[in-house]
Amino acid sequence: MAEYKLTTPLTDEDIIKLKAGDVVYLSGVVYTARDAAHMRMVKALDEGKELPFDIKGQVIYYVGPSPARPGKPIGSAGPTTSYRMNPFAPRLIALGQKGMIGKGKMSDEVKQACMKYKACYFASIGGAAAVVGSAVKEAEIIAYPELGPEAVRRLVVEDMPLFVCYDSYGNDLYEMAKKEWAGKFSLA
Amino acid sequence: MAEVRDVSVKDVEEAIYKLALEAAYHLPEDILEAEKKAYEREKSPVAKKVLETIFKNVEVSAQEEFPLCQDTGLAVIFLEVGQDVHFTDGYLVDAINRGVERAYKDGYLRKSTCHPLTRENYGNNLPAIVHTFVVPGDKVRIIFDAKGGGSESMSKVQMMKPADGRDGIIKTVVDWVIEAGPNPCPPVIVGVGIGGDFERAAVMAKHATLRKVGEPSPDPVLAEMEQEIYEKINNSGIGPAGLGGLTTCLGVHIEMEPCHIATLPLGINIACHVNRHKEIVL
Numbered sequence: 001m002a003e004y005k006l007t008t009p010l011t012d013e014d015i016i017k018l019k020a021g022d023v024v025y026l027s028g029v030v031y032t033a034r035d036a037a038h039m040r041m042v043k044a045l046d047e048g049k050e051l052p053f054d055i056k057g058q059v060i061y062y063v064g065p066s067p068a069r070p071g072k073p074i075g076s077a078g079p080t081t082s083y084r085m086n087p088f089a090p091r092l093i094a095l096g097q098k099g100m101i102g103k104g105k106m107s108d109e110v111k112q113a114c115m116k117y118k119a120c121y122f123a124s125i126g127g128a129a130a131v132v133g134s135a136v137k138e139a140e141i142i143a144y145p146e147l148g149p150e151a152v153r154r155l156v157v158e159d160m161p162l163f164v165c166y167d168s169y170g171n172d173l174y175e176m177a178k179k180e181w182a183g184k185f186s187l188a
Numbered sequence: 189m190a191e192v193r194d195v196s197v198k199d200v201e202e203a204i205y206k207l208a209l210e211a212a213y214h215l216p217e218d219i220l221e222a223e224k225k226a227y228e229r230e231k232s233p234v235a236k237k238v239l240e241t242i243f244k245n246v247e248v249s250a251q252e253e254f255p256l257c258q259d260t261g262l263a264v265i266f267l268e269v270g271q272d273v274h275f276t277d278g279y280l281v282d283a284i285n286r287g288v289e290r291a292y293k294d295g296y297l298r299k300s301t302c303h304p305l306t307r308e309n310y311g312n313n314l315p316a317i318v319h320t321f322v323v324p325g326d327k328v329r330i331i332f333d334a335k336g337g338g339s340e341s342m343s344k345v346q347m348m349k350p351a352d353g354r355d356g357i358i359k360t361v362v363d364w365v366i367e368a369g370p371n372p373c374p375p376v377i378v379g380v381g382i383g384g385d386f387e388r389a390a391v392m393a394k395h396a397t398l399r400k401v402g403e404p405s406p407d408p409v410l411a412e413m414e415q416e417i418y419e420k421i422n423n424s425g426i427g428p429a430g431l432g433g434l435t436t437c438l439g440v441h442i443e444m445e446p447c448h449i450a451t452l453p454l455g456i457n458i459a460c461h462v463n464r465h466k467e468i469v470l
């Protein structure tokens with residue numbers, strides 16, 4: 001288990017050194033999008049239109065933050081459950097997206113896309129949302145403001161702690177971790 | 189004849205307002221205690237780290253600037269109304285909804301209700317989900333549950349076969365929670381409803397998540413089942429945030445009611461480690 005500090009946009013070189021279970025402290029710009037924003041982005045692609053941001057090397061954070069209090073860039077901002085983005089992620093990865101941040105399992109298609117195009121799925125701690133929110137430096141809505149919490153935001157983060165969950169070699173941290181600890185519980 | 193007691197719905201609105209704000213920013217004590225106990229027992233270094241982050245999250249949130257979770261939930265309300273209560277000053281459910289709307293606005297809480305098909309966000313977190321029960325007496329007990337979507341999505345009702353019995357129920361619950369894995373934000377609290385009918389099984393399961401965490405059922409048969417499920421789930425290895433460890437669930441709570449001779453309804457409702465619920469008696 002290694003630790004890395006990385007800054008977006010990410011490159012193939014960044015991705016290939018990461019292994020499931022590594023800890024990454026991520027800094028720089030990340031874009032937020034959940035179900036509704038993904039539906040719109042994929043629709044835009046279907047219609048031959050541009051995405052609201054250049055996706056090459058970027059990381060998308062699956063989050064719908066709570067409203068910012070006055071003077072704060074954002075409210076609480078923990079990850080949402082990622083499987084709902086299964087239908088969309090492989091397509092965006094093929095276009096150059098390098099990372100997803102979320103919680104929970106994703107599909108085999110996503111794992112395959114991570115291997116084929118060199119990308120990573122990062123797990124964040126669901127429900128640690130006040131900690132993450134208070135570490136966001138800047139936030140700005142850049143697309144679909146009418147979606148409220150689901151609008152696409154451009155965040156600037158500093159040392160956001162993440163776990164490499166699916167690496168570009170087909171490893172799956174959730175499966176590995178489960179195997180390691182299964183059968184070891186005792187009340188003593 | 190018992191005297192009828194007037195309760196103003198304005199007081200209900202105020203109570204809901206306060207409970208919603210408190211739930212969003214302050215984790216119930218019993219859950220934090222259960223997590224601290226689990227921390228002592230935990231052997232995985234990653235799991236310890238995750239739990240430490242969760243403790244920090246509780247501290248940051250208690251300053252009332254950042255809610256415990258960005259998903260501040262659907263407002264689910266269990267309302268036990270004494271039959272000698274008479275509500276005055278307007279319609280009860282409108283008052284509840286006003287309390288919810290104001291709290292979610294003033295507290296900078298996320299509005300998470302939408303049209304099921306168009307997915308258009310209503311922008312006010314309404315309507316609240318209200319389960320009303322008429323009970324003896326002249327009091328009103330309000331339990332406010334801010335239910336997040338991640339754990340709610342990992343819930344289900346299954347119409348079991350009567351022959352499945354105790355062991356079939358245990359296996360179904362354990363397999364289901366393990367399959368849900370990291371999705372509902374473990375460590376979770378598992379609510380189980382056995383019997384009743386289709387919808388009662390679901391309501392019991394959700395209600396069971398609101399019991400003081402880890403407190404066994406008064407029914408020794410159920411208490412034993414709770415313990416067995418608890419140990420099996422914690423032996424899955426899933427761990428906090430699904431990153432491996434011995435702390436996958438903090439408690440298993442079962443409620444049970446008689447059912448039809450041809451049925452065995454089973455409800456499973458998962459609550460995440462941010463199991464926000466507060467209550468008051470008026």
Ligand code: SF4
Pocket residue numbers: 078079080126127128257258259260261335336337338339340371372373460461462
């Ligand atoms: S399941 Fe609970 S902790 Fe996880 S994101 Fe939803 S509300 Fe937050």
